[in-house]
Amino acid sequence: MNIVIQELTIEDYEAVRSLWHKSEGIEVADTDSREGLVRFLERNPGLSFVARDGKEIVGVVLCGQDGRRGYIDQLAVSRSYRRQGIGRSLVSRCVYNLMRIGIRKWHLFVFEDNQEAIAFWDNLGWARRVELITMSRDVDNSGII
Numbered sequence: 001m002n003i004v005i006q007e008l009t010i011e012d013y014e015a016v017r018s019l020w021h022k023s024e025g026i027e028v029a030d031t032d033s034r035e036g037l038v039r040f041l042e043r044n045p046g047l048s049f050v051a052r053d054g055k056e057i058v059g060v061v062l063c064g065q066d067g068r069r070g071y072i073d074q075l076a077v078s079r080s081y082r083r084q085g086i087g088r089s090l091v092s093r094c095v096y097n098l099m100r101i102g103i104r105k106w107h108l109f110v111f112e113d114n115q116e117a118i119a120f121w122d123n124l125g126w127a128r129r130v131e132l133i134t135m136s137r138d139v140d141n142s143g144i145i
C-alpha cells in the first residue's frame with residue numbers, strides 16, 4: 001500500500017462526497033455542495049487534503065481558518081484503510097499548515113455518540129471542551145435573520 005497525501009481540489013468532489021456518504025459519524029449537509037466546497041477552498045487555500053491509494057481517494061479532511069483559529073471538519077477514512085495512520089497523517093498536514101500561517105489554536109465538532117472518533121481525537125491529544133455548548137442558526141425560509 002502506497003498512500004499519498006495531496007491537496008484537495010474541486011476535481012475530487014464526487015469521490016470525496018461519496019466517501020462522506022459512506023462514513024458513519026459524517027453528516028453531508030447543504031453546505032457540502034460543490035459550490036460550497038469551491039467557496040471553502042478559495043477562502044482556505046492549501047489547508048485541505050485527500051489521501052490516495054493510486055487513483056482512489058481513501059481519506060479526506062477539510063481545514064479552514066478565520067485569521068485567529070483553525071477548524072478541522074469532515075475527516076473520513078475509508079473503512080478498509082482505517083487504523084493505519086491515515087487519519088493522523090491528514091490531521092498532521094492540516095495543523096502543520098495552520099502553524100505555518102501562525103494559527104496555533106484549532107477546533108472541531110464531533111457527535112457525542114461517535115466514540116471511535118472521540119478515541120481518535122483523544123489519542124491525538126485534543127481536549128474535550130465540556131464547558132461549551134454549540135449553538136447554530138440558519139436563515140429560515142422567509143429569509144428573515
Ligand SMILES: CC(C)(COP(=O)(O)OP(=O)(O)OC[C@H]1O[C@@H](n2cnc3c(N)ncnc32)[C@H](O)[C@@H]1OP(=O)(O)O)[C@@H](O)C(=O)NCCC(=O)NCCS
Nearest residue numbers: 025076077082083084085086087088110116117119120123
Ligand atoms: C476517525 C477516523 C477518521 C480515524 O481514521 P484512521 O485512519 O483509522 O485513524 P489512525 O489510524 O490515524 O488512528 C490514530 C490513532 O487513533 C486511535 N483510534 C483510531 N480509530 C480508533 C478507534 N476506532 N477506536 C479506538 N481508537 C482509535 C488509535 O489510538 C490510533 O492509533 P493506533 O491504531 O496505533 O492504536 C476514521 O475512523 C473514520 O473515518 N471514521 C468515520 C468518520 C468519522 O467519524 N470522522 C470523524 C468526524 S469528527
